Every structure is written in C-alpha cells, then in structure tokens.
Amino acid sequence: MNTLSDNNNSGKRLSLIQLYMRLALGIGYLVPALDRLGVWGAPGGHNISWGDWDHFSVYAHQVMGFLPYGLASVLAVAATIAELIFGVLLLIGWQTRLAATGSGFLALGFALSMAVSFGIVSPLSYSVFVVSASSFLLATIPHYRWSLDERRRRARA
16 A cells, blocks of 8 residues: 655655766766766776767767767767756756656667677677666656755745
8 A cells, every 4th residue: 555655755866866876977977977077087098988078089989980080079979968957957967857867868879880890799799778768767757856946846835
C-alpha cells in the first residue's frame, strides 16, 4: 500500500537523484571540454587527456574519420561549445530539460561516431550510451529541486 509517507520519501529521493544526475552530467561535460582548452594543464600532464586543442583535434578527427576533414573540424568546435553550455546549464539547473535533451543527443552522436570509427566496444567501454541515456532520463523528471528552474517556477506561482 502506498502511503503519504512513501510518497514523501519517493519525492525526496527523486530530488536527490536528479541533483546527483545534474551535477554528474554537468561536470562530466565540463571537465573534458575544459581539458581540450588546456585549463587542467599541458599535454602529457597527470590526468590530462589532451591538454590543448591540437591534441584533441587529432582524436576528434579519428572519431569522425568517416566525415570530410573540414566538417569534422566544425563539429569538434560545435561539440565543445555545446558541452560547455550544457555542462553549465546542468550545474546551475537552468533550462534543465532542454540541456538534458540536447546533451543526450550530443552524447548519442558521440557514441555512434565512436562505434562507426572504432567498433561498438569503444562507446560501451567508456559508458557513452549510459551518459546519453542518463541525460534523456534527466529530461523526464518533472521538477528540478535546487535549481534556477525551480526558483523561477516558484516565483511564478
């Protein structure tokens, strides 16, 4: 039997879960985007994947090797901008549903590109499909407690 107490506990759990998902996804988009801009350190440094745009660009063109070079270059820039925007929006909880949906499609595109270029094991090993699915799941949550969206919703009420 579902009681009022059970509903309150479910709502609290959902509030915490959505916060965790927003923070994990937001940070997960920001950290690699900032890495390719050299924010975390130089190439070859401890815990540095790329360290600058040139090293990232080599990887991006491998991932999108099935596309013309110029188009892959444009998409690498667009993806980086999108990751930075989605990451910030998810962290602060502004336009959360839109950011979650957009980031879900971005991660799905990355996963499919990895699968085409490197085989299906590559995106599975890096859980890229999980990131995409998590973003889409976050987009289905009705309210985003501890967010600017929630603050705006309450101000309108």
